[in-house]
Amino acid sequence: MDADRKYAVASLLFDYVKSPSLRHLRDPHSVHRLARDIVTALDRASSVWKKWEPDREEIAKAAAPCWIPLEDLQTFLNTLPGPSLTKTDVEQRLRAIWEEPHANYPKDELMEGCRALYHAEKAEGTEMRAIVGALQEHLEREEERLRREQQEQYQRWKEEERVKLEQRYLSGADCGWTQVEKSEALYCRRNGRAFRIVQGKDKRWTMYRVKEIDDEGELFGIYQSRSDANMAPKKIAYAPEPHR
Incomplete structure (x- = not known):
């Protein structure tokens, strides 16, 4: 693993210093971009998920809460660079993403709406990355709707409890x-x-x-x-x- 990490960093540094321009080598923007590329390469080289190239990882994380049929997601991910992914590869990578800090499992109450939107867009011929984006926007709207409904339900419950308490007081209890x-x-x-x-x-x-x-x-x-x-x-x- 250490050899892989060293090779990944060395390759990026060799590519960077090939530039004939000292101005380019000293440019803060270029240096920051190199630092970002090194961090990304180190993460990839040290990852236990060896089949997951950056494009696959991006799609998997974006699609994780979206209720996309597993077989369709697997098929699309296998069109991206990297070794062939099995159904288990995709299942377990999604599970690991769901269990990361600040992440959540897909909400059951949003499954039907997500699946309906997915199949409608697929029938129209929309490509997978665009469908994922549309599902993300759909989830944002639906989660905001659920938040409002929960808040309204809580406010109704508070008012009902207040009225009950008021009636107890007025009744002498x-x-x-x-x-x-x-x-x-x-x-x-x-x-x-x-x-x-x-x-x-x-x-x-x-x-x-x-x-x-x-x-x-x-x-x-x-x-x-x-x-x-x-x-x-x-x-x-x-x-x-x-x-x-």
């Missing part, structure tokens, strides 16, 4: 902090005792013991943080009522 009738203040009930909390312009939280929603309430404390304020009702609610 114990509950955690909740808005009541979209109020800016939050209300909760512990051990049958009701509390209201509101954040001031100074970011501190002021808590009141209340009986009704419109009750001004009795000041119970001012807290620097929401976590401190959250702990207070748990202690106050079970303390003996003060004598009046």
